[in-house]
Amino acid sequence: MSTTRSKLALVTGASRGIGCAIAKRLSDDGFIVIIHYSGNKTSAEETVRSIKARGGHAITIQADVANEYDVARLFSEAKYLIGKIDVVVHSAGIMPLAKIAPAGLADFDKVINTNLRGAFIVLANAAENVTDGGRIIALTTSVIAKSFPTYGPYIASKAGVEGLIPVLANELRGRNITVNAVAPGPTGTALFYQGKSAEQVNTIAKLSPLERIGTPEEIANVVSMLVSEEGGWINSQVIRVNGGFA
Template sequence: MTSTPAISRRAALVTGASRGIGRAIALRLAADGFDVAIGYAGSAARAEETVAAAREAGSNAIAIQGDVAQAPDVARLFDTAQQAFGRLDVVVNSAGIMQMASVAPASLDAFDQTIATNLRGAFLVLGEAAARLGQGGRIIALSTSVIARSLPGYGPYIAAKAGVEGLVRVLANELRGRGITANAVAPGPVATELFLDGKSEEQVAQLSKVAPLERLGTPEDIAAAVSFLAGPDGAWINAQVVRVNGGFA
């Protein structure tokens, strides 16, 4: 497939894009005509696989390593993407971890790690995006629909993602007058490694039946919602949390 000339293309940065939902988002945006920076924390091999797939879709894709919990890394993600593409139009913060832990003193390490990546990371990525995007920019963070169900063991994860939803709403107001939207997408259960890890077949089967549509979501389901918010039809949606969950909550 022949790429569109770079001058007419928009550019996106997607964190956590080496696998799962982040990868699906990056590939959907590539198919939508974006040049895409694939942000990743650990697996360079997986990130390069995503880059290769995005290039197959016609994107001038690159991979950039960085830990979203570290301010210098986040600044470097943005610097490298802007240098590569000459612009940034869309930023999607999909990087995240899920550690199951009860609300108890013994879970403090899991809580701190989850907050560092999922909430501090979102704060840093959203802040950099707000400082760098221009008129027509789109900022999209990933939350979770499990917030509404308050399931045992999800305390640290829910706490972090509830904070993300708050940040998005505040940021939308802080961006007043600049023509930039800030929204969150909150998936329900999605069949990814992150979600399936540590769950029995029985638990997975049970969770797949909770939504009225009686299936787990796919990464592509979530990517479609992000594509909508990032595209021309999403221009009037701002300060919202879009729950993409098949009716899960």
């Protein structure tokens, strides 16, 4: 890739939604961006086109985050571009809803496999490949603080991810790598709006004192700060970006 940019960021789940907004913002900040996707190649390529139209540099790499061999290849291909990885943002995840009941076990296994096992694999590879002085960020969720019916598997998966953050921060002691989580509240993505009536969206918006739904760009702004020099003293934290939702 012909570019004068010298920093590389790998963003998982970057084909759409919050991950896409993060990828675009990091490109604006001067990073070459790896657009990871699992199955939506069309959206991933559209993200790349959008970044290139803004004067940035990005490429797509497909991988299943729950497959350790896929993730190892993802990091190997990403690192090959300029010989290093400066930032990893793990945004990929799924959110099937299921009650805590025998019938919900299949969905529980699915979300734990992708969201928690996948996060462990991505964080493990980030720990081995991110350059000293780099940044590692995982996306979790502010809904952890709520007790909404059918959110049990999802909350369990993301609570597990939050538990990994301080442990990894300590394991990387001496390398000047920060490890943090960003926990969005309700955010206006296609996934969020899918299947919800205007009344339901309005009810959720009212849960925040600011009485609105957040935007993907507002989540991306916080990630941008964390990967910048100004974020260098923030480590082992879960930052809830939710307008007071929880």
